[in-house]
Amino acid sequence: MSVVEDPARSIQLTDDGDLRHFLTLDGLDRTMLTRILDTADSFIEVGARRIKNVPLLRGSTVVNLFFESSTRTRSTFELAAKRLSADVLNLDIGTSATAKGESLSDTLLNLEAMASDMFVVRHSRSGAAHFIASQVTPGVAIINAGDGRHSHPTQAMLDMLTIRQHKGGFEGLKVAIVGDILHSRVARAQIRALNTLGVEEVRVIAPDTLLPTDVESLGCRVDDSMQSGLADVDVIIMLRLQRERMEGALLPSEREFYRVYGLSNEKLAWAHPEAIVMHPGPINRGVEIESAVADGPQSVILDQVTNGIAIRMAVMSMAMGGQRATAWNRTGEGSS
Amino acid sequence: MSVVEDPARSIQLTDDGDLRHFLTLDGLDRTMLTRILDTADSFIEVGARRIKNVPLLRGSTVVNLFFESSTRTRSTFELAAKRLSADVLNLDIGTSATAKGESLSDTLLNLEAMASDMFVVRHSRSGAAHFIASQVTPGVAIINAGDGRHSHPTQAMLDMLTIRQHKGGFEGLKVAIVGDILHSRVARAQIRALNTLGVEEVRVIAPDTLLPTDVESLGCRVDDSMQSGLADVDVIIMLRLQRERMEGALLPSEREFYRVYGLSNEKLAWAHPEAIVMHPGPINRGVEIESAVADGPQSVILDQVTNGIAIRMAVMSMAMGGQRATAWNRTGEGSS
Amino acid sequence: MSVVEDPARSIQLTDDGDLRHFLTLDGLDRTMLTRILDTADSFIEVGARRIKNVPLLRGSTVVNLFFESSTRTRSTFELAAKRLSADVLNLDIGTSATAKGESLSDTLLNLEAMASDMFVVRHSRSGAAHFIASQVTPGVAIINAGDGRHSHPTQAMLDMLTIRQHKGGFEGLKVAIVGDILHSRVARAQIRALNTLGVEEVRVIAPDTLLPTDVESLGCRVDDSMQSGLADVDVIIMLRLQRERMEGALLPSEREFYRVYGLSNEKLAWAHPEAIVMHPGPINRGVEIESAVADGPQSVILDQVTNGIAIRMAVMSMAMGGQRATAWNRTGEGSS
Structure with a gap:
C-alpha cells in the first residue's frame, strides 16, 4: 500500500504504516509521533484512575529480555505491561540459558515457541533490538528498551510527551x-524527534570532548x-553524566563540569522565564543539576517518569495492534 | 474531626481515625486493633476458599521496596497483595538505582511518579518506614515490613490474631x-498490643544481657x-535467637541458652495445660525450642503463618481504603 | 475404590485413579498418559489464540520452588501457571530461608500454611519431589520439574506429545x-513412556561409558x-551432552563425540525419510547435532518447546483437579 522508504521503516511499520515494532524514531514521521503521543495521553488519564488497568493485552505474554541489567527501566516496562493486563516474564539473560552456551538466536526461537507476544529488549550492543526484530517470527513485537549508545526511543518519546503537556505543542x-x-542513548533520538515535531530550534550545549563529530x-x-x-530557550533537557566516563580523561573533574555546565x-535565569527543566534520571545532584533546580517550580522531572509509563503503554499496545492486524491480513489472504 | 494526639497517630491515621499507613502499633487503640483483627478474620475465610482472590486492590500497584533482603517476609506480602488482586512490583533496592548514587528520596519520588499506590518497606534502619511515610505524596500508603529493631507491626498483629483465634479473646x-x-523487631510491639487489647499480664523471660533497659x-x-x-501462662511466645548475636559475647553458647531458656x-509443663506455643519462624530447632514442642499439639506456629497472610491483606486493604477516602475528601473539598 | 498397586501410584493418583501429583511416569498407564496428551492438545489450541489465558487455576497459588536454578524450566512453568490464571510465586531456595538454617520440611510447612495450592519442585537430589509429595498436607499438588538424574517427567511427556502430533500415534x-x-534426566522416562504408549521398538545409541548398566x-x-x-527409525531423540561430564574422562573429546554420535x-539419511528429529534444548550446535539438522525440515525442536507449555498446563490443571476432588470427597465424608 505505502511505499517503503528505508529499512527501519520496513521493519517497524506494517504495510498500512502502523507500528508493529518500536525500535527507533528514525523513519517515523510527524503523524506517527503524534499518534503515539495522543495514545499515551489517553493512558495518562488511566493512570490517574483508581483502577489503572485496561484489558488491551489481556492474555498476551510480554517478556522483558534484559541482556543488560536496569531495574529502573525494567520496572517501568513491567508496570506498563501489567497495566495493559499482560502476563509478564522477566528474564535477566546474563544469568540464563545463554550462559549454557546457547546462542541469542536459539534463545529467541525458544521464547517465541513459548507463544510470547512481545519482547522488551535491553542490550549493551547497538542495533541489538533491530537484529532481534529482523529474526523473530511475524506476530512477535519488539520494543527497544535501550541498545548501546544507539537508541532509547521510549525515553525520547516520553520527553516529547512532557514537552507537549507543558508547552501545548512544538511550534x-x-x-x-x-x-x-556523545555517550547519551537518547540525545540523538531527541534531536530527531524535536525536528520531526516542528520545533523552531534545537541547541546542544556540551564540551567538544562530549560531542559526536556529526552532531x-x-x-x-x-x-x-x-x-x-x-x-x-523554552525547554532545557539535562543529560545524565555517566560518572564512569570521567575516568577516561574526557573531562577535568565533576566539580569543573558542574561549574561550567x-x-x-x-544559569536557569538565562532561559525563558517559563522554561521547563527535564532530566532522564537518576539525577546526580550537584553534578549536572543543582538540587534547587531539580526540585524547583520549573522542573518537570517527575512528570517525565509518569509519562514514561504512559508512553510505554502506548507503544506496546500500538505495536501489538499492528502485529495482530498483520496476522489478520495474512490469515485473510490465506483463506481467500 | 478528631484531636491529633501524637505524631505517629497523625501520620498513620486519617482525620476520621482510619488507617492510611501501617507503621507501628504505637497510637493505635483497642478499637483499631480489633478492627484489624476482624478484617483479617474475614480474609481467613477467603484463604480457605478455592478462589482465594478478592478484587479490593484490583488495578492498584503495590511495590515491595526491600532495602534489606527477606524472601520469607517479601513472599507473604507478595501473596497478600496478589490475593487482593493488586499488581506487584518487587524491588530489591540493594541492587537497584540507589547503587547509581540516587538518594532514597529520589527513588521514592520516582516510584510515586509511576503511579504506585502502596510501598511495602523493609529496611535495616529504625524509623525508615516512618521517614518514608512522612515523605510520600498523599494517596500512597506505606506498610512497615520491618525497620531495624524498631518495629515489625504485621508480625505483632498476626500473633494477636492467633491468640484471639485460640483463646477467644484477651481478657x-x-x-x-x-x-x-533486646534485638527483637517484634517484642516491643507485642507487649504494647497485648496491653492495649487487655490481657491480664505480660511477662518477659530473658537473660539480663538480652533485655532492653526500659523494658x-x-x-x-x-x-x-x-x-x-x-x-x-496461657500463651508462650518464643523469640528467634539471632545466631549472629552470639558472637557478640552476649551469651555463653547456644547449648547453654537452650539449657536455660x-x-x-x-518446661512447657510449667505453663497452663492448654497454653499455646508461638514462634515467628524460622525456627532454630534445639536452640530456642525443642522439636517435640514445635511440632506438638500446643504449637500454633503454622497458624501464625496462615494468619500472617490474612493480617497483611487486612492492613493493606484498610490503608488503601483510608488513602482513597482521604483523596475523596480532598477532591470533594476542592470542588465545593 | 481401585486397588493400589505400587507406592508411586499411591502417591500420585487419587483413589479414583486421577492425577493429584505429577512426579514420575512410573505407574502411569496408557490411559493416563493419553489423557494427559489429550488435555495438552486442548491447551495447544489455547496457545494459538489471541487471549491465551484460561481460568482453571484462577485464585490458586503456584509456588515455583527451585532448589536448583533453571531459568528455562522455571519460565515454562511460570508461563503455564499464568496462562491457567494462577498467582505465581518464584522462590529460589538457594538464596532463601534455608540459608537461615531452616530445614526443607519447615520451609514446606510454612509455604503450605500460606495457603499454597501447588509446588513446582526442581532439586538436584533424586527423589526430592517424591519426598515432598509424601510430606505435604492433602490438597497441595506437587509437580516434578526435574530431580537429580531421576526424572523430568514433563519433558518426557512433551516429547510424547510432539511424536503423536507428527506421527499421528505410537503404533x-x-x-x-x-x-x-547415563546422565540424562529424561531418557529413562522416555523409554518407559514410549513402551507404555505402544511403540514398536526403542533403541538407545550411546558409547558404553554413557549407558546405565540396567538400560x-x-x-x-x-x-x-x-x-x-x-x-x-521414525523418531530420533538427541540428548544434550552435559559438557561438564567431558572432564570426567568418560569421553575422549567433543570433537570425537560429534564425529561418532x-x-x-x-547420518540422518540412514533413518526413515520422514523421521523427525527432537532435542530437549539448549542445543550444543556442532556437538550433538549439526546446525543444518537442528534447523532443517525434519527438526521438530521448537514444537517441543511449544508443547512444553501445553503439557505443563495439562498436568498442573489435572493434578489440581485431582486434589480438589479428593478434598471434596474428604469434606463429603466428614459431613455425612
Whole structure:
C-alpha cells in the first residue's frame, strides 16, 4: 500500500504504516509521533484512575529480555505491561540459558515457541533490538528498551510527551540539550524527534570532548557556552553524566563540569522565564543539576517518569495492534 | 474531626481515625486493633476458599521496596497483595538505582511518579518506614515490613490474631515472651498490643544481657527464670535467637541458652495445660525450642503463618481504603 | 475404590485413579498418559489464540520452588501457571530461608500454611519431589520439574506429545534415543513412556561409558553404531551432552563425540525419510547435532518447546483437579 522508504521503516511499520515494532524514531514521521503521543495521553488519564488497568493485552505474554541489567527501566516496562493486563516474564539473560552456551538466536526461537507476544529488549550492543526484530517470527513485537549508545526511543518519546503537556505543542519552541551528548542513548533520538515535531530550534550545549563529530547534521546548533545556549530557550533537557566516563580523561573533574555546565538557578535565569527543566534520571545532584533546580517550580522531572509509563503503554499496545492486524491480513489472504 | 494526639497517630491515621499507613502499633487503640483483627478474620475465610482472590486492590500497584533482603517476609506480602488482586512490583533496592548514587528520596519520588499506590518497606534502619511515610505524596500508603529493631507491626498483629483465634479473646490472659527481647523487631510491639487489647499480664523471660533497659515501662513483668515466668501462662511466645548475636559475647553458647531458656516439653509443663506455643519462624530447632514442642499439639506456629497472610491483606486493604477516602475528601473539598 | 498397586501410584493418583501429583511416569498407564496428551492438545489450541489465558487455576497459588536454578524450566512453568490464571510465586531456595538454617520440611510447612495450592519442585537430589509429595498436607499438588538424574517427567511427556502430533500415534513406530543416557534426566522416562504408549521398538545409541548398566531392562535395544541404530527409525531423540561430564574422562573429546554420535544430515539419511528429529534444548550446535539438522525440515525442536507449555498446563490443571476432588470427597465424608 505505502511505499517503503528505508529499512527501519520496513521493519517497524506494517504495510498500512502502523507500528508493529518500536525500535527507533528514525523513519517515523510527524503523524506517527503524534499518534503515539495522543495514545499515551489517553493512558495518562488511566493512570490517574483508581483502577489503572485496561484489558488491551489481556492474555498476551510480554517478556522483558534484559541482556543488560536496569531495574529502573525494567520496572517501568513491567508496570506498563501489567497495566495493559499482560502476563509478564522477566528474564535477566546474563544469568540464563545463554550462559549454557546457547546462542541469542536459539534463545529467541525458544521464547517465541513459548507463544510470547512481545519482547522488551535491553542490550549493551547497538542495533541489538533491530537484529532481534529482523529474526523473530511475524506476530512477535519488539520494543527497544535501550541498545548501546544507539537508541532509547521510549525515553525520547516520553520527553516529547512532557514537552507537549507543558508547552501545548512544538511550534516555535527553542530547546537546549545539555551535557554528555556523545555517550547519551537518547540525545540523538531527541534531536530527531524535536525536528520531526516542528520545533523552531534545537541547541546542544556540551564540551567538544562530549560531542559526536556529526552532531550538526542531526539538525541542531552547537553551543559551547551555557549563557548563549540557554538564552531564551523554552525547554532545557539535562543529560545524565555517566560518572564512569570521567575516568577516561574526557573531562577535568565533576566539580569543573558542574561549574561550567551544571544547571544552577543562576544559569536557569538565562532561559525563558517559563522554561521547563527535564532530566532522564537518576539525577546526580550537584553534578549536572543543582538540587534547587531539580526540585524547583520549573522542573518537570517527575512528570517525565509518569509519562514514561504512559508512553510505554502506548507503544506496546500500538505495536501489538499492528502485529495482530498483520496476522489478520495474512490469515485473510490465506483463506481467500 | 478528631484531636491529633501524637505524631505517629497523625501520620498513620486519617482525620476520621482510619488507617492510611501501617507503621507501628504505637497510637493505635483497642478499637483499631480489633478492627484489624476482624478484617483479617474475614480474609481467613477467603484463604480457605478455592478462589482465594478478592478484587479490593484490583488495578492498584503495590511495590515491595526491600532495602534489606527477606524472601520469607517479601513472599507473604507478595501473596497478600496478589490475593487482593493488586499488581506487584518487587524491588530489591540493594541492587537497584540507589547503587547509581540516587538518594532514597529520589527513588521514592520516582516510584510515586509511576503511579504506585502502596510501598511495602523493609529496611535495616529504625524509623525508615516512618521517614518514608512522612515523605510520600498523599494517596500512597506505606506498610512497615520491618525497620531495624524498631518495629515489625504485621508480625505483632498476626500473633494477636492467633491468640484471639485460640483463646477467644484477651481478657484475663497471662502471656510470656521468651528470649532475645533486646534485638527483637517484634517484642516491643507485642507487649504494647497485648496491653492495649487487655490481657491480664505480660511477662518477659530473658537473660539480663538480652533485655532492653526500659523494658518494664512498656507494661510487663521481667522474670529471669523459666519456671516462675511460665507458671500458669496461657500463651508462650518464643523469640528467634539471632545466631549472629552470639558472637557478640552476649551469651555463653547456644547449648547453654537452650539449657536455660529453650522450650522443652519439660518446661512447657510449667505453663497452663492448654497454653499455646508461638514462634515467628524460622525456627532454630534445639536452640530456642525443642522439636517435640514445635511440632506438638500446643504449637500454633503454622497458624501464625496462615494468619500472617490474612493480617497483611487486612492492613493493606484498610490503608488503601483510608488513602482513597482521604483523596475523596480532598477532591470533594476542592470542588465545593 | 481401585486397588493400589505400587507406592508411586499411591502417591500420585487419587483413589479414583486421577492425577493429584505429577512426579514420575512410573505407574502411569496408557490411559493416563493419553489423557494427559489429550488435555495438552486442548491447551495447544489455547496457545494459538489471541487471549491465551484460561481460568482453571484462577485464585490458586503456584509456588515455583527451585532448589536448583533453571531459568528455562522455571519460565515454562511460570508461563503455564499464568496462562491457567494462577498467582505465581518464584522462590529460589538457594538464596532463601534455608540459608537461615531452616530445614526443607519447615520451609514446606510454612509455604503450605500460606495457603499454597501447588509446588513446582526442581532439586538436584533424586527423589526430592517424591519426598515432598509424601510430606505435604492433602490438597497441595506437587509437580516434578526435574530431580537429580531421576526424572523430568514433563519433558518426557512433551516429547510424547510432539511424536503423536507428527506421527499421528505410537503404533508401529521405531524410536532412537542418542547420546548421554547415563546422565540424562529424561531418557529413562522416555523409554518407559514410549513402551507404555505402544511403540514398536526403542533403541538407545550411546558409547558404553554413557549407558546405565540396567538400560535394557527398561525396554529398549542397545546399539553402539549410529548407522545400524538409526536404520529406518521414525523418531530420533538427541540428548544434550552435559559438557561438564567431558572432564570426567568418560569421553575422549567433543570433537570425537560429534564425529561418532553427532547428528549430521549424512547420518540422518540412514533413518526413515520422514523421521523427525527432537532435542530437549539448549542445543550444543556442532556437538550433538549439526546446525543444518537442528534447523532443517525434519527438526521438530521448537514444537517441543511449544508443547512444553501445553503439557505443563495439562498436568498442573489435572493434578489440581485431582486434589480438589479428593478434598471434596474428604469434606463429603466428614459431613455425612
